[in-house]
Amino acid sequence: MTELDIPSHDGATLETAPTRYVESRTIRFAYRRLGPATGTPLVLLQHFSGNIDAWDPAVVNSLAADRPVIAFDNAGVGxxxxQTPDNVAAMARDAVEFINALGLAEVDLLGFSLGGCVAQQIAAEHGGLVRKLILVATAPRGGEEHLLAVLQDAFSQADVPDPRLPLFFTKSSNSRASGLAFLKRTRVRSDDRDTDNGKAVTDPQAKALITWCATPDPDHEILRAIHQPALVVSGSHDTMLPADNAYAMFKQLRNAQLVLYPDSGHGALFQHHEIFVDHVRTFLDTRSTAA
Structure with a gap:
């Protein structure tokens, strides 16, 4: 299978594109493909607990206006x-299995949160497969995380309509308003919505993220193995994976750019979706130079 063999849904949106399936050797992957038939596909790697419908249509649809974009559920998700693995290395192997099942020889990766850890692992191990990568609200191996404490605080707030509001956005009125708009966008699709598999996904994913950050990497072996151009993005007030992680990755990656968004938390890409899409487009469309 070649890139052109994948069904194109140019004009479709995250809310309207059909959910399709591809069989690998061991897994039947669910995915949606948007955008034109040609170009380097941008593969989206999702956050802790998230499935295809947890992506923001404002981000995905805009990115798909001029490039193929593929959102998928990794093993056991949606x-x-x-079975959802409890370690990042296995998640990366499953994601590569999905990409290979689609017959793609080269992709760009956008990894958000836990997905950013997976993207680092893939880029480090499969240099010929990944052209460029975007690492959003994530951490290097051995980085700083506050997953359990932040989750406990978010789920204890009985006055919020969705735990993603305090998890992804700050307490300012502007950020909260952006959060409510984000939640509304994610609920537009009513038919053929993805499924939430609960603790069968969140328990192993939590272990994977915590273990990734708890594993020392004093020589930065993962980051030093990444030669591809990288765009590192974070919110100024990310309480789950603090922005210090973004700066640490920026310093160790061979060829990286760093973007920090103001008054924003873990979901900075959703709060500042218009400028985020502009930054991603510019990064992906710019001719690469040697690091």
């Missing part, structure tokens, strides 16, 4: 078969 409608994909298999």
């Amino acid at each position: 409608r994909s078969s298999g």
Whole structure:
């Protein structure tokens, strides 16, 4: 299978594109493909607990205006078969299995949160597969995380309509308003919505993220192995994976750019979705130079 063999849904949106399936050797992956038939596909790697419908249509649809974009459920997530691994290395192997099942020889990666850890692992191990990568609200191996404490605080707030509001956005009125708009966008699709598999996904994913950050990497072996151009993005007040992680990755990666968004938390890409898309487009479209 070549890139052109993948069904194109140019003009479709995250809310309207059909959920499709591809079989690998061991897993039946659910995915949606948007955008034109040609160009380097941008593969989206999702955050802790998230599925295809947890992506922001404002981000995904805008990115798909001029490039193929593929959102998928990794093993055990949503409608994909298999068991969700409890470590980042296995998640990366499953994601590569998905990319190979689509017959793609080269992709760009956008990894958000836990997905950013997976993107680092893939880029480090599969240099020929990944052209460029975007690392958003994530951490290097051995980085700083506050997952359990932040989750406990978010779920204890009975006055919020969705725990993603305090998890992804700050307490300012502007950020909260952006959060409410984000939540509204994610709920537009009513038919063929993805499924939430609960603790079968969140328990192993939590272990994977915590272990990734708890594993020392004093020589920065993962980051030093990444030669591809990288765009590192963070919110100024990310309480889950603090912005210090972004700066640490920026310093160690061979060829990286760093963007920090003001008055924003873990979901900075959703709060500042218009400028985020502009930054991603510029980064992906700019001719690469040697690091």
